[in-house]
Every structure is written in C-alpha cells, then in structure tokens.
Amino acid sequence: MKDELRQLLESCIENGSETDLDVLSCLLEAVQKKINRNRTTFIDGILQMERTMDKESCEITIPINPIINNNLNIVHGGITATVLDTTMGSLVNFLLPEGFGAVTNQLNIHYIAPGIGESLRCRAEIIHKGSKTFVISGEAFRSDGKKIAYATATFFIIKK
Structure with missing residues (x-):
C-alpha cells in the first residue's frame, strides 16, 4: 500500500x-x-473550517479555493450545503446534554448568488428547540458580504 x-x-x-x-x-x-x-x-x-460558537449561534468560515469549485469556477452547491449543514448541526450538538447527538432530518436550501471571492462564511441560529427536534436557520455569505444561500434544517435528537 x-x-x-x-x-x-x-x-x-x-x-x-x-x-x-x-x-x-x-x-x-x-x-x-x-x-x-x-x-x-x-x-x-x-475545507479548513474555522468555527466560533455560543449558545445563540454558530459560525463557520472556509477559504474558497479550487478544491471546492465546480466547473464554472464558483463554489459547488454541495459544498455550500455541507458547510451550512455542519454549521447548523454544530450549533445543535453544542447545546445538547452529554450522551446525546443530533442528525439532520431535513435540509432546505435556497441558492441566491454565486459563491466567489476569498471565503465562505455560514451562520446558524435556533428557530425551535424541542426535546426531540431542533429547527435551525442558516445563511451563507461570501467575502464581500453578499448572501449566497439561505437554509433551514430539522435535526433529530438521538441518544449516543
């Protein structure tokens, strides 16, 4: 090997x-x-994720580089989805008590503008915090501040 x-x-x-x-x-x-x-x-x-978190929100920033671009030389939509899902899921998992985890049940994304520039920054906030599910909103921004995507996701709470 x-x-x-x-x-x-x-x-x-x-x-x-x-x-x-x-x-x-x-x-x-x-x-x-x-x-x-x-x-x-x-x-x-x-993806070189850099994460900041508190009890209200989570932010993940990644550099834009050729690894994450599609054939149009913009960020691949699947990468945007991955970083949004990771940002939202990180927030949920941060808030859960020991012995519990969260998995994505549903993810909805609206792509608004192309992902270009130096970096992609995703931010997540809580919409609903329940005992069995969380609903989270997320937004993705490029380095010039333009929003490129808006997302919502539902997460199931599971015992580890």
Missing part, C-alpha cells in the same frame, strides 16, 4: 499543474491535521 501511494504521489508531483499541486498540498495538510487530532473529521480539515 505504501509503495503504491508513494508512486501515485510522485506521479502527481511530476505531472501536476500548479493548481493540481496546490490542491494536493491542501489535501495532504488536511490528512496531517486529522492525524495530529487538530481536526475532528477529514471534511473539517479539507
């Missing part, structure tokens, strides 16, 4: 464009951060 991986890595380094090498470097750094336990998941590391 290690020899095959070394050969693959060497081939990518020898044949890749500058953009390819930038992406490869970012992906390898994400894996290294996961290994060092500086990130909780690979997706957290790959």
